[in-house]
């Protein structure tokens with residue numbers, strides 16, 4: 001370990017304290033040592049990396065091209081990628097882990113399919129799904145809102161967008177949930193990833209034979225100057241949309257419901273002014289909950305420096321979105337939940353070339369999920385002591401494991 005790293009404060013992002021309530025630690029680091037050192041189980045290749053806690057620095061690593069997300073190119077493990085079975089190799093080769101120009105090529109092609117117009121056409125479906133799930137919530141006295149609602153809504157939305165047949169939905173849900181619980185272990189994930197890849201291949205094949213107006217047909221059709229997505233890129237893109245789109249949105253919905261239960265004045269405000277969901281409320285909930293806690297680690301591709309701390313070439317750098325979204329230099333009273341906050345330039349969807357491709361869909365789902373619950377249930381209560389609630393042990397994504405509630 002270099003002399004400089006030895007002098008830096010160390011934070012293990014995977015401790016129960018950091019998962020459940022990291023805010024005091026991040027505030028202290030922002031004030032006293034904005035560039036420090038993080039370790040995280042299953043992240044940063046077990047070696048640790050520089051931890052950035054200030055808003056401006058997180059923006060810098062997300063937008064300065066000297067910081068790369070390309071794990072295969074920058075990490076020694078990348079040389080052995082060919083050892084992985086194709087369905088797992090695909091997950092490491094999505095555009096999140098590519099720099100320009102490879103990233104730009106994939107993003108341009110998917111952009112032709114995943115358009116704001118396509119997302120807008122989903123509004124009715126999303127409302128219908130939210131309403132059906134709310135019926136099930138209403139039928140129970142007590143419910144774990146994470147599993148009964150927050151997780152199922154984005155999964156049903158993406159299944160609808162991909163055109164997964166009704167009879168395959170249960171299998172699809174089971175496989176996706178299984179992938180989630182197997183996170184961090186490529187070997188355990190392999191059989192599940194393979195079955196999902198097979199399902200996607202069949203969907204793509206069907207749409208090649210019989211195109212429609214849906215997302216997969218648009219991805220098959222997407223064409224830029226004669227360039228198209230290869231078959232493998234298509235499967236990998238569908239995987240990415242599924243994996244990037246469901247846990248993240250589920251985290252937003254689950255954490256937002258808890259935040260509102262804990263801030264009854266803000267919940268009351270939403271009941272009296274539901275139109276805030278279309279303007280400032282979801283933005284504030286995105287800032288306040290940061291469903292993606294830090295995004296992908298970046299690799300320094302040359303010797304750089306942040307706030308006078310040398311970052312040697314090859315080091316990994318993690319920008320904490322959770323911390324940036326509470327930076328007092330950018331947000332007044334950052335620990336307060338203020339559903340009317342404006343301006344609110346949060347980094348929940350990151351910044352720069354990897355800015356969330358699904359942000360419109362995520363906003364639509366977040367808005368509809370909360371509007372439905374507010375409309376259907378005048379009373380929201382926790383059905384378990386607050387201290388029994390915990391966040392999942394996934395360091396890069398932040399979401400509740402369960403949320404026992406009474407909604408009536």
Ligand code: HEM
Pocket residue numbers: 062095096097107240241242244245246248249252290291292294295296297347348349350351353354355356357358359361362
């Ligand atoms: C509340 C929900 C969501 C949040 C907070 C979120 C957040 C993020 C963040 C922070 C990144 C950048 C990661 C990085 O730079 O390391 C990202 C990328 C991405 N997101 Fe989202 N996301 C959400 C929902 C969705 C949805 C619904 C989809 C699509 C179905 C989606 C698709 C993507 C894709 C494809 C990327 C990669 C973009 C690229 O590399 O150019 N996300 N998201």
